[in-house]
Amino acid sequence: MSSALTYMRLYADRDGESHFGPMIMETFTRDFAPPAPAFNVSGFVPALRSGFLLLPAGWTGDLHRSPLRMWIFVLHGEMEFEASDGERQPVRTGDALLLEDTTGRGHRSRVIGDIVARLAVVELEPARDE
Numbered sequence: 025m026s027s028a029l030t031y032m033r034l035y036a037d038r039d040g041e042s043h044f045g046p047m048i049m050e051t052f053t054r055d056f057a058p059p060a061p062a063f064n065v066s067g068f069v070p071a072l073r074s075g076f077l078l079l080p081a082g083w084t085g086d087l088h089r090s091p092l093r094m095w096i097f098v099l100h101g102e103m104e105f106e107a108s109d110g111e112r113q114p115v116r117t118g119d120a121l122l123l124e125d126t127t128g129r130g131h132r133s134r135v136i137g138d139i140v141a142r143l144a145v146v147e148l149e150p151a152r153d154e
Contacts, residue, residue, distance in 0.1 A: 027051050027064050031120045032113055034090070034105060036128030042107040047122050070149055077143040079103070079135050089130035090123040093148045101141030106132040124151060 033047040051064035077096075087108065098119045105121065106112045108129035114136065115121050125131055135141045 029066060031122060032115075033122035033124055034107060034113075034131055035124040036089075036126075036130075040128030041109050042125040042128055042131050043109050044105075044107055044111050044113050072147040072149060074144065074146045077141075077145055079141040079143070081135055081138045081140060083141075084134040085132060087130050087132055089128065090126050092123075093126055093150055094123050095146045095148065096121050096123060097144040097146075099142040099144055101139050102136040103141050103143075104134050104136050126150070 027050075029049045029051060031047045031049070032044050034042055034044055036042050049066045051066045053062050054065050055062045056065050076099075079101075096115070098115050098117050100117055102114060102116045104112055104114050107125075108131060113121070123131075
């Protein structure tokens with residue numbers, strides 16, 4: 025059985041403008057951890073390293089590019105990302121966002137609310153066209 029997961033990605037177009045778009049990952053049922061029952065698993069992609077970010081309540085990042093191509097996973101708290109085209113997307117506890125705007129104008133980001141945002145980060149290899 026196949027099932028898809030959909031996440032958001034933030035990327036730069038050829039003109040350097042950043043935009044949000046869907047990131048769709050197909051999953052397929054497989055025996056991933058026998059003897060446990062089979063479940064849906066996506067394809068795996070190479071990762072370079074991982075780490076964690078702690079952003080204080082009220083933190084704001086003015087227009088900047090992503091320092092690396094990375095997945096962010098919100099472990100606690102809430103943030104908002106704004107593409108250079110003006111679209112805004114909240115990311116909350118349990119959400120993931122693929123940041124690929126390592127070129128172009130970049131994005132703005134901020135912590136929403138009065139609690140620290142805790143993020144897990146997984147650095148990916150640069151895209152082939154970078």
